[in-house]
Amino acid sequence: MAGYELLQLIVIGVIAGAFGQGLRTIVGLKKASDEAAAEGTTLRSEGLDVSRLIFSLFIGAIAGGIGILTITGFQASAAVNISAEMFFGVVGIGYAGTDFIEGFVRTQLPKWGRQPFVPTMSPRSLHSTTEFFTTISSTDRIKQSCEKLLKTPENASDCSGFAKAVAQEFAITLTGQANDIVGQLTSANGWTELVSDTQAGQRAATAAARGEFVIGARKETGNxxxxxxxxxxxxxxxxxxxxxxxxxxxxxxxxxxxxVNWAWDQASRDSVTYASRGVV
Known part of the structure; x- marks a missing residue:
């Protein structure tokens, strides 16, 4: 394939990929706008990070440029033989963005003759790497457990029953109703207390991203x-x-x-007690 043909092909892929990521951005903005409207605010008042939007389009463009080369296989005159199905396939690749790029790096680069790099790791580095992948695994496991258990009617209609069922899958014991669970989220019971101030939700999200099991609960009159x-x-x-x-x-x-702003009303959601603990 001549250089100008390759450039032409990449330009088509970049445009299609950016278009696909643009569609994803529009979908995301619509969802965020609906959520903001439900809370009585607007995206303008909440503030938009324009740099993130631009970066998303850039990622889509990269994915599209790589994707079109993968689809056409570097064939001569590929740029003039792109079908509608191929073009919209590249748009879909752009929509996927980073997911496609990650998959491409894992599966395609070795086929181009690139030798895998096998580093020599110290015991400390090896331990850190193992710990990292364990963390990724636990975040996925917790989500998968939640998805599975919340689909059962008895858990979907009982917040404390659901929380106890998920906790049990990770050898963590919670007992009683929601009000009882609040009192169990203490360091004496093996939990890391993330307390209940207005920044507690951020700490809870950080702990969950590390792969810890995180509970949020609020004691109320009645239930x-x-x-x-x-x-x-x-x-x-x-x-x-x-x-x-x-x-x-x-x-x-x-x-x-x-x-969780959908789990509590506006008067309650800033006084939720959060706590976390490691999982096995």
Whole structure:
């Protein structure tokens, strides 16, 4: 393939990839706008990080440039033989963005003859690397457990029952109702207390991203409420983490990977008690 043909092919891929990521951005903005409207605010008042939007388009462009080369296989005159299916396939690659790039690096580069780099690691570095992958694994395991257990009717209609069921899968014991669970989230019981100030949600999100098991709970008159915090970003309003929760006698409105500002009303959501602990 001549140089100008390669350049032409890459330009087409970059444009299609950026377009795909642009579609993803529009979808994300629509979702964020709906959530802001539900809270009585607007995206303008919450503030938008324009640099992140531009960076997303850049990632989509890179993914599209790589993707079109993968699809066409460097064939001569590929730029003039691109079908609609191929073009929209590259748009989809741009939409996937970083997910495609990561998969490409893992699966395609060795086929081009690049020899894998096998580093010599000290015991300390090896331990750190093992710990890193264990952390990734535990974040995924917690989310998978939440997804699985919240789909059962008895858990979807009982926040404390759901939290106890997830905790049990990681050899963690919680007992009683939500109000009882609040009192169990102490260092004396093996928990790291993240307290209940307005920044506690950020600390809870950080702990969840490290792969720790994180509970958020609030004691209330009658029935309290409890959620299982999971890794996710961006936080709603910069301080409300993602979580799963059952809803008493209302399983249709259980929380599946939603930010906790949907779990409590505006008067309560800044006084939730959070705590975390490691998992095996």
């Amino acid at each position: 309290g409420h409890v959620v299982v915090v999971v890794a996710g970003s961006p936080l709603a309003h910069g301080k409300y983490p993602f979580a799963y929760w059952g809803k008493l006698n209302d399983p249709a409105n259980a929380g599946f990977n939603k930010t």
